[in-house]
Amino acid sequence: MTNERPDLGFGGELDGFDPKAWDSATKKNSVPRPPKEATMQMAEAIGFKSREPKLPVTVNHKIDRRRRTGRNAQFNLKARPETIEAFCRIADRKGWGLGETLEEAVMLLERELSGAK
Template identity: 60%
Template sequence: MSAKDRPSLGFGDELDDFDPAAWAKPKAPTHKPAAEETKQAAEAAGFRSREPGRGEAPPALVPAPLQRRRRTGRNAQFNIKARPETIEAFTRIADANGWGLGETFERATELLERENAIR
């Protein structure tokens, strides 16, 4: 099949007039607005700044969660579903003893093995 046998797609003439320079990226504006102009435009558009105003107290910070990660050689992951109160009790035990969650799980497993070996 030669090119002459193929049907026209209907835009051949338009490609002859195509100028890639017409699609060039527009130049960035050379004028940088003043900070006050930017602030007024943002307020007019309904933008609310997250930064505290002058004289305002910063919002109270939420304390960071307790960091429990340590290098222990444990590298296998074990995911289970539990009720929220069970998870809270488990983490409370770990925190009270200064253990990581993996260490707490290991100790709980050891206790269960000992208890079941007696029976």
């Protein structure tokens, strides 16, 4: 077995190649890019249809009820949709988070059941 590599015929063309000269020639003749808006207008004018998703016009913003409070225990339960809506409505009306609303409800129930007012 021989240690010499077979000649593939590319060596002669690449011997005189200077990457620095090639890179600077590209920079001299380069044309600046047009703004994205102009490109989009030209594309629409000739009938090009983009595949990029368009953002929805109306966005339904949900109320963020999460706060950093130190509450770290999970409490999951099932309830009727009407009960959950009423619970959230009370929280929104008072400006409380859901954990705060639960604490207030438990406190009121304890007060009611103990007879203290």
